[in-house]
Amino acid sequence: xxxxxxxxxxxxxxxxxxxxxxxxxxxxxxxxxxxxxxxxxxxxxxxxxxxxxxxxxxxxxxxxxxxxxxxxxxxxxxxxxxxxxxxxxxxxxxxxxxxxxxxxxxxxxxxxxxxxxxxxxxxxxxxxxxxxxxxxxxxxxxxxxxxxxxxxxxxxxxxxxxxxxxxxxxxxxxxxxxxxxxxxxxxxxxxxxxxxxxxxxxxxxxxxxxxxxxxxxxxxxxxxxxxxxxxxxxxxxxxxxxxxxxxxxxxxxxxxxxxxxxxxxxxxxxxxxxxxxxxxxxxxxxxxxxxxxxxxxxxxxxxxxxxxxxxxxxxxxxxxxxxxxxxxxxxxxxxxxxxxxxxxxxxxxxxxxxxxxxxxxxxxxxxxxxxxxxxxxxxxxxxxxxxxxxxxxx
Amino acid sequence: xxxxxxxxxxxxxxxxxxxxxxxxxxxxxxxxxxxxxxxxxxxxxxxxxxxxxxxxxxxxxxxxxxxxxxxxxxxxxxxxxxxxxxxxxxxxxxxxxxxxxxxxxxxxxxxxxxxxxxxxxxxxxxxxxxxxxxxxxxxxxxxxxxxxxxxxxxxxxxxxxxxxxxxxxxxxxxxxxxxxxxxxxxxxxxxxxxxxxxxxxxxxxxxxxxxxxxxxxxxxxxxxxxxxxxxxxxxxxxxxxxxxxxxxxxxxxxxxxxxxxxxxxxxxxxxxxxxxxxxxxxxxxxxxxxxxxxxxxxxxxxxxxxxxxxxxxxxxxxxxxxxxxxxxxxxxxxxxxxxxxxxxxxxxxxxxxxxxxxxxxxxxxxxxxxxxxxxxxxxxxxxxxxxxxxxxxx
Numbered sequence: 001x002x003x004x005x006x007x008x009x010x011x012x013x014x015x016x017x018x019x020x021x022x023x024x025x026x027x028x029x030x031x032x033x034x035x036x037x038x039x040x041x042x043x044x045x046x047x048x049x050x051x052x053x054x055x056x057x058x059x060x061x062x063x064x065x066x067x068x069x070x071x072x073x074x075x076x077x078x079x080x081x082x083x084x085x086x087x088x089x090x091x092x093x094x095x096x097x098x099x100x101x102x103x104x105x106x107x108x109x110x111x112x113x114x115x116x117x118x119x120x121x122x123x124x125x126x127x128x129x130x131x132x133x134x135x136x137x138x139x140x141x142x143x144x145x146x147x148x149x150x151x152x153x154x155x156x157x158x159x160x161x162x163x164x165x166x167x168x169x170x171x172x173x174x175x176x177x178x179x180x181x182x183x184x185x186x187x188x189x190x191x192x193x194x195x196x197x198x199x200x201x202x203x204x205x206x207x208x209x210x211x212x213x214x215x216x217x218x219x220x221x222x223x224x225x226x227x228x229x230x231x232x233x234x235x236x237x238x239x240x241x242x243x244x245x246x247x248x249x250x251x252x253x254x255x256x257x258x259x260x261x262x263x264x265x266x267x268x269x270x271x272x273x274x275x276x277x278x279x280x281x282x283x284x285x286x287x288x289x290x291x292x293x294x295x296x297x298x299x300x301x302x303x304x305x306x307x308x309x310x311x312x313x314x315x316x317x318x319x320x321x322x323x324x325x326x327x328x329x330x331x332x333x334x335x336x337x338x339x340x341x342x343x344x345x346x347x348x349x350x351x352x353x354x355x356x357x358x359x360x361x362x363x364x365x366x367x368x369x370x371x372x373x374x375x376x377x378x379x380x381x382x383x384x385x386x387x388x389x390x391x392x393x394x
Numbered sequence: 395x396x397x398x399x400x401x402x403x404x405x406x407x408x409x410x411x412x413x414x415x416x417x418x419x420x421x422x423x424x425x426x427x428x429x430x431x432x433x434x435x436x437x438x439x440x441x442x443x444x445x446x447x448x449x450x451x452x453x454x455x456x457x458x459x460x461x462x463x464x465x466x467x468x469x470x471x472x473x474x475x476x477x478x479x480x481x482x483x484x485x486x487x488x489x490x491x492x493x494x495x496x497x498x499x500x501x502x503x504x505x506x507x508x509x510x511x512x513x514x515x516x517x518x519x520x521x522x523x524x525x526x527x528x529x530x531x532x533x534x535x536x537x538x539x540x541x542x543x544x545x546x547x548x549x550x551x552x553x554x555x556x557x558x559x560x561x562x563x564x565x566x567x568x569x570x571x572x573x574x575x576x577x578x579x580x581x582x583x584x585x586x587x588x589x590x591x592x593x594x595x596x597x598x599x600x601x602x603x604x605x606x607x608x609x610x611x612x613x614x615x616x617x618x619x620x621x622x623x624x625x626x627x628x629x630x631x632x633x634x635x636x637x638x639x640x641x642x643x644x645x646x647x648x649x650x651x652x653x654x655x656x657x658x659x660x661x662x663x664x665x666x667x668x669x670x671x672x673x674x675x676x677x678x679x680x681x682x683x684x685x686x687x688x689x690x691x692x693x694x695x696x697x698x699x700x701x702x703x704x705x706x707x708x709x710x711x712x713x714x715x716x717x718x719x720x721x722x723x724x725x726x727x728x729x730x731x732x733x734x735x736x737x738x739x740x741x742x743x744x745x746x747x748x749x750x751x752x753x754x755x756x757x758x759x760x761x762x763x764x765x766x767x768x769x770x771x772x773x774x775x776x777x778x779x780x781x782x783x784x785x786x787x788x
Binding site for chain 1: 472503504506507510511514515518519522525526545546547548554556557558559561562563565566567568569570571573574577580581584585587588591592593718724772773775776
C-alpha cells in the first residue's frame with residue numbers, strides 16, 4: 001500500500017520507512033531534520049554515525065533498487081502538508097514527526113511552548129489535510145504510554161468502561177501525563193479523536209512504550225542506512241543509555257529508587273506494529289488506541305539486566321530523582337490488541353542485550369561521558385543548560 | 395485582596411473586574427482587545443454599544459473613585475506576562491483571556507490552529523509566570539462545561555472515583571469536548587494540573603456553563619461601563635441570541651430538535667463564583683475543579699422560556715443541526731462545590747427574561763438580522779465566510 005512516513009529521519013521513523021519499503025509498500029519519507037538540530041543545541045551526537053537524510057535515501061536506492069518519494073519540509077506549514085498529501089495520496093500516514101523528549105520539553109518555558117505548539121500544530125495540519133483531501137487516509141499516530149501516567153488501576157487500551165451511580169458508559173481513559181512533552185501527545189489524542197467524530201476520518205493512536213535497540217534487518221545492510229542511537233541525558237531512552245554507560249565503564253545511574261515501571265519494546269517490534277496497524281486500518285470515524293509495548297520492567301530491573309549481560313564489571317549508582325514521578329506504584333497495562341493482530345514480540349533477553357553491548361563497543365570511542373548527565377530537573381522552571389539557549393536568570 | 399483579571403475587556407472579564415473592585419479588592423485589568431477584532435472580522439458588533447477599554451477604566455474612576463491598574467498587551471508574549479505579574483504581584487489571577495467561541499474555532503484550519511495556539515500558549519505563559527515569580531499566586535482559570543461532552547453517566551466536578559477489576563483510584567474525569575475551542579480548554583486543564591503537581595502551584599478550574607444576561611449592579615452605573623452583548627451566530631450564547639431574535643420579530647432558530655441539554659447561569663452568578671473562588675483559594679499543589687452553573691435546560695426549553703416571557707408573538711423554528719453533537723442524551727452534572735462556598739444563585743425566571751427583553755428592546759435598532767445566521771457547520775473543514783479571511787477553495 002502507499003504509506004507516507006512523517007518524521008522519517010528520526011530514530012524510529014527511518015527504520016520504519018525502510019521496513020515498509022522492504023515489505024513492498026510504496027513509501028514516501030518526510031522530515032525537516034530538526035531532530036539533528038536538537039543535537040547541535042545540546043552539544044551531543046548519535047553514538048552511531050548517521051548519513052544525511054538525502055544520502056540515506058540514495059543508499060536505500062543503491063541497496064534495494066527502490067526509490068523513496070521524499071520531501072524536506074516543516075509540518076507546521078499547513079500548505080506544505082496539504083501539498084505532499086495531495087501529491088502522494090497515501091493510504092496511510094505514519095506520524096512520528098514530533099519533538100519526543102520529555103526532558104527537552106522541561107528545560108524551560110521556551111522549550112515547553114515549542115514542544116506543545118510544534119506537536120499540536122503538526123498534528124492538526126495532518127488531520128486537516130486528511131479531512132480535506134481524502135478522509136479515507138488512515139492516520140497512524142505515535143502516542144506514548146506516558147499519556148496514562150501511573151494510575152492505581154489497570155491501564156486499558158484507550159478506553160475504559162465506567163459504572164458510576166448505577167449507570168455505565170465507555171469513556172476515554174483518563175490521562176495523567178508526566179511532562180509537557182507527554183501532555184502534547186495527550187492534546188493530540190483528544191484533537192484526533194474529535195476529528196474522527198466530526199469528519200469520519202480513521203485513526204490509530206499507538207501508545208508506545210520505551211523503545212530499545214538500534215539494528216534492524218534493513219538498517220544493517222549498509223553503514224549509510226544505520227539509524228541513530230541516543231545515549232544522552234535528554235534524548236537517550238533508559239535501556240540504550242544504560243548500555244552505553246556500561247560500555248563506557250561508568251556506573252549506570254538510576255534516578256531515585258528505580259522502582260518506576262514502564263512498558264518497553266524492541267525497535268524491531270515498533271516496525272512490526274506500525275505495519276500491522278497500517279494493514280489493518282481503523283474503521284471510518286474510529287479513533288482506535290493500541291498500547292504498543294511487549295513487556296514491563298522497572299528502571300532498576302533494566303539496570304540489573306544490563307549489568308548481568310555484560311562481560312565486564314558494572315556498577316549501579318542511585319542519583320537524585322530529577323523527574324516528578326512515583327517511584328513505587330501499581331502498574332498493569334493491557335496490551336493485547338497488537339498481539340491479536342499477529343505481533344510476534346522480540347522479548348528482552350541476554351542475547352539482545354549482548355548484541356546491543358557489542359554494537360555499542362564498536363562506537364565506544366564516540367561516547368562523551370558528559371552527555372550522560374541528567375541536566376533537566378522537573379522541579380525547576382528554568383534549567384540553565386550551557387547550550388540550550390535558555391534565557392538568562394531574570 | 396490583589397486580583398489580576400486577564401481578558402478584562404470581554405463580556406465577563408469586564409463586569410468581573412468591576413465587581414471585584416466594588417467589593418474592595420485591588421484589581422488590575424489586562425487585555426489586548428482582540429475580542430473586538432473578531433467583531434471586525436465577522437462584520438458584527440455588540441448589541442449594546444461599549445466604550446473603549448481605556449474609556450471604561452476612566453469611567454470607573456469617575457463613578458467609584460477607584461483607579462484600576464491596567465495593561466494593554468498580548469499574553470502569548472511571555473516577557474509581557476512575566477513583567478505584569480512581577481509588577482502587580484497579585485494574590486489571585488483570574489484568567490478569562492482566551493478565544494472563547496466554538497463556532498469561531500471551527501471556521502477553518504487557520505481559526506482552529508489560532509484558537510488552540512492562542513489559548514494554550516497564553517495559559518502556559520501564565521502558569522510559568524506564577525511558578526517563577528510566586529507559586530502562591532492562585533490561578534482562577536475559566537474552563538467550560540463543554541470539556542466533559544455528554545457522557546452517559548453523571549458528570550462530577552473534575553474527578554471521578556473509578557473501581558476497575560477490583561482496584562480503585564480517583565482520576566481526572568474523562569473529557570469528550572465538542573469543538574476545537576472546547577479542546578483548547580481541555581488541553582489547558584491538563585497542562586495546569588501537571589503544573590500544580592510538579593511546581594506546587596494552586597489552581598481552580600471553573601468549568602462554566604452557558605452564561606446569559608448583561609446587566610450587573612456595577613455596569614449599569616454609567617453607559618460607558620456597560621459590557622458587551624453578543625447575539626450573533628458565532629459569539630452569541632444561546633439564550634442571549636434567542637432574546638435578540640424575539641425582539642427583532644424573527645423566529646427563534648433551534649438547530650436540530652433542541653434536545654441538547656446544557657448547564658447555564660446568570661452573568662451575576664459568574665461574578666459571585668469568581669469572587670468565591672478567589673476568597674477560598676485552592677491548596678498548595680491542588681488542581682481544584684468547580685462546575686460553575688446553576689441550572690440545566692435543553693436548547694428547546696430556552697426557546698420556549700423566551701417565547702413565554704415575551705409580550706409579543708414569538709415563533710420557534712427548527713433548522714439543520716450545524717454542530718456535531720447528541721440531540722437526545724443523558725445529562726446530570728454535579729455542581730455543589732460553589733454552593734457549598736456560599737453561592738446564592740439567580741435562577742432563570744420570567745422576571746430576569748423580561749429584563750433581558752426590555753434591555754434588548756432599547757437597542758433593537760442595532761440588531762443586524764443577518765448576524766443571527768449559523769454560518770459555521772462542524773462537518774465542513776472550511777466554512778467560506780465572506781469576511782473571515784478563509785482561504786480560497788483549494
